[in-house]
Amino acid sequence: MQIQSSEYPIKVMQPITLKYLFIKFFKIGMVSFGGYMALVAMIQREMVEKDQVIELEVITDGISIASLLPGPLAVNIVAYVGYHAKNKLGALISIIAVLLPAAITMLALSWCYFNYGYKSHWNQVLFYTAGAVSGIILTTGVQIYKKEVKGSMVKNVLCIMSLLLIIFLKSYLVTLGLIILGGMAGYILKLYTPLTATNANSPDKKLLLNWQMKIAVLVLTLIELAYIFNFSSFFQNIYLKISLVFSGISLSLFGGGYVMIPIMQSLLVTNLKWITAQEFLDCIAFSQLTPGPILVSSIFIGYKLTGFMGATAALIATFAPSAILMLVVSKIFMVYKNHTWLRNAMAGIKPVVVGLILASAYRLLHSFPLNLSVIIICLLTLGISLKYKVSPIYLILASLVVGACLTFFNYSI
Numbered sequence: 001m002q003i004q005s006s007e008y009p010i011k012v013m014q015p016i017t018l019k020y021l022f023i024k025f026f027k028i029g030m031v032s033f034g035g036y037m038a039l040v041a042m043i044q045r046e047m048v049e050k051d052q053v054i055e056l057e058v059i060t061d062g063i064s065i066a067s068l069l070p071g072p073l074a075v076n077i078v079a080y081v082g083y084h085a086k087n088k089l090g091a092l093i094s095i096i097a098v099l100l101p102a103a104i105t106m107l108a109l110s111w112c113y114f115n116y117g118y119k120s121h122w123n124q125v126l127f128y129t130a131g132a133v134s135g136i137i138l139t140t141g142v143q144i145y146k147k148e149v150k151g152s153m154v155k156n157v158l159c160i161m162s163l164l165l166i167i168f169l170k171s172y173l174v175t176l177g178l179i180i181l182g183g184m185a186g187y188i189l190k191l192y193t194p195l196t197a198t199n200a201n202s203p204d205k206k207l208l209l210n211w212q213m214k215i216a217v218l219v220l221t222l223i224e225l226a227y228i229f230n231f232s233s234f235f236q237n238i239y240l241k242i243s244l245v246f247s248g249i250s251l252s253l254f255g256g257g258y259v260m261i262p263i264m265q266s267l268l269v270t271n272l273k274w275i276t277a278q279e280f281l282d283c284i285a286f287s288q289l290t291p292g293p294i295l296v297s298s299i300f301i302g303y304k305l306t307g308f309m310g311a312t313a314a315l316i317a318t319f320a321p322s323a324i325l326m327l328v329v330s331k332i333f334m335v336y337k338n339h340t341w342l343r344n345a346m347a348g349i350k351p352v353v354v355g356l357i358l359a360s361a362y363r364l365l366h367s368f369p370l371n372l373s374v375i376i377i378c379l380l381t382l383g384i385s386l387k388y389k390v391s392p393i394y395l396i397l398a399s400l401v402v403g404a405c406l407t408f409f410n411y412s413i
Helices: 018-030 036-050 056-067 073-116 123-127 129-148 153-168 172-189 211-228 238-252 257-271 277-289 294-306 308-336 340-365 372-387 392-408
Strands: none
Touching: 018 036, 018 073, 018 392, 036 056, 036 073, 036 129, 036 340, 036 392, 056 073, 056 129, 056 172, 056 308, 056 340, 073 277, 073 294, 073 308, 129 340, 129 372, 129 392, 153 172, 153 340, 172 340, 211 238, 211 308, 238 257, 238 294, 238 308, 257 277, 277 294, 294 308, 340 372, 372 392
């Protein structure tokens, strides 16, 4: 496989090992503050541009598929990358590695909280990482724009329209609608322009309808029905209750973890009474201190209920069902991906993805009070990332050091 782009030198892709996937995603998981687009940006910088082990297309395809499915977007994209590299085992190793830092951090915070009433005061330190994360996200948006959008008026229109609508209309339905619109535009206008002719063979039905996929779909359907009809209330075993509730949440989550916060609060605080309102607010605050998806907050709730085993059950139930669904859809996608009709559709979706990436950086910056220090960090990160192949891990760590220093001296520009 080769990357055909002026942005990346032509290079034969090196084989990816399971060890590489674990180490790389563990490192990324340690510093993936700022939401799923921050994690996507780090994957792009580390695996596409720096190590050159996957193509940029893998990232954009992963974002496109994950945006249409339920579950934590960041983990689903990681699952897709791991599956693309080393099939099911690669997906499993990648998910474990990227979640491990956040899971350990949340488990430690939960233990401190329930044993010593621990409260964190690191919010001000992490405040400055928003600048670095935004700069890294912007870099990824620029890189994908140059490869997938630049030079096409239709694609530019789709990109700009998506950027503006996502910024001003904060709804997952808008994002979903734009992705569908982009796919239809790509298919109708035939936006895919291959460098060479492609052969579209008929898909192997055995790949699409094997018994493993049938069982997976059946189990996921039963889990979602159990969640919708509140079957957990009929069971006394707390671990089964935890598994059913958080699995249902995993398969009902569209648009990112923040969308589910009010639903989780209603379910876990009001209906189930597993935690108090204050504990729920604290666990959401703690999830912001961890370098991972907001739904690692399920560890906090599981830990309160039954300790370490409850935290483990909640973690698995939160992330496994949606990841399995992602793998099922990814397998179908890979069977059809070389067909011209799907290539055209994806060519229309990718400008929407670029708009989504750029909007994520804008919204992250505007989620904090306007601060010149954060703006300067963002611009410096953007400039360094575009000019030099500096690992985003080092840029995030540098922003943490700057944040710690400014917080310690109680100083900001």
